[in-house]
Structure formats: C-alpha cells, structure tokens
Amino acid sequence: MNLESLEKEILSLIEGEKNLVANLANISSSIFYSYPGLNWCGFYLWDETDQELILGPFQGRAACLRIKAGKGVCGTSYLKKETIKVDDVHEFPGHIACDSASESELVVPMIKNGKVLGVLDLDAPVKARFTDQDAKDFTRIMERVVKQLY
Ligand code: SME
Numbered sequence: 637m638n639l640e641s642l643e644k645e646i647l648s649l650i651e652g653e654k655n656l657v658a659n660l661a662n663i664s665s666s667i668f669y670s671y672p673g674l675n676w677c678g679f680y681l682w683d684e685t686d687q688e689l690i691l692g693p694f695q696g697r698a699a700c701l702r703i704k705a706g707k708g709v710c711g712t713s714y715l716k717k718e719t720i721k722v723d724d725v726h727e728f729p730g731h732i733a734c735d736s737a738s739e740s741e742l743v744v745p746m747i748k749n750g751k752v753l754g755v756l757d758l759d760a761p762v763k764a765r766f767t768d769q770d771a772k773d774f775t776r777i778m779e780r781v782v783k784q785l786y
Contacts, residue, residue, distance in 0.1 A: 637671065639774070643773070664694050675735055680755050692754060703732060710732070712730075717750075740764055743756070743757050743758075744778045756778055
C-alpha cells in the first residue's frame with residue numbers, strides 16, 4: 637500500500653495544533669481508518685517519573701496500561717530505538733498479548749535528539765500484515781510527525 641496520502645493526511649491533521657494528546661488521538665484514528673486490516677493502533681508514551689511506557693491515545697480494544705523498557709515488542713522497540721516488525725507475535729519472546737486477536741505487529745519509536753518519547757504500535761489480526769516497505773514508510777512518517785509535534 638502506498639502510504640504517501642496517509643502521510644499527507646496525518647501531517648495536515650496536526651498542522652497548527654500543539655496539543656500532544658489531541659494530535660496523537662487524530663493520528664491513531666487516521667491510521668486506523670486509512671490503513672486496512674488493523675485491530676489496534678495507538679501510542680505508548682515514555683513517562684519520565686515512572687520510567688516506563690504508559691498507554692496513550694489509541695483506537696481499538698482497551699489495552700495494557702504500562703510496559704517496561706525491554707518488555708514486549710513496544711518495550712523492545714523503546715530500548716533498541718528501532719522500528720520492529722513482527723510477522724507472528726506468537727514467535728516473539730515476551731510478546732504482550734493485549735488483544736488476543738493480534739497476530740502481527742509493527743512498532744515505531746518516536747525519537748527526538750536521540751531520546752525515545754514513545755512508540756506507535758500497530759496490530760493486525762492476520763500474520764505478516766506489514767511489509768518491509770510499510771516499516772520504512774511508518775518510520776519516515778513518525779520522523780516527520782515528531783519534527784512537527786515536539
Ligand atoms: N503487543 C504489545 C503490547 C501492546 S498491545 O499490542 C496494544 C507488545 O508486545 O509490546
């Protein structure tokens with residue numbers, strides 16, 4: 637899928653608005669309804685006080701509230717500062733199953749000045765939903781989003 641139009645939609649949605657929660661809420665909705673085949677899409681934000689990821693704006697079923705650095709796909713992406721694509725979540729050691737429907741997952745860190753501010757987490761109810769190109773595209777989209785947001 638060509639994600640250029642999704643990227644344009646996201647960047648125009650957040651243009652001129654500085655409120656983080658409002659922007660992340662609209663981004664999660666935009667991805668959830670434009671990128672087909674997701675059962676969950678949202679953010680976990682790094683909390684400096686508690687030193688863990690905490691659930692942020694999302695679309696989908698209620699999810700785990702807190703994830704420690706290094707735990708699950710999200711905590712691993714946070715620690716490694718890397719986008720992680722998992723074709724089969726059952727094969728990923730330590731995967732955290734928030735929604736039992738999830739079969740594959742893509743997690744993209746949001747990085748500013750070398751620091752991970754949070755992660756974007758996409759879940760799909762089929763195996764290998766995400767391509768390598770999707771991983772590159774969502775990584776680029778989130779780099780641009782972070783420049784505009786923070
Ligand atoms: N599966 C994630 C946890 C978050 S939920 O999928 C919404 C993980 O392993 O980090």
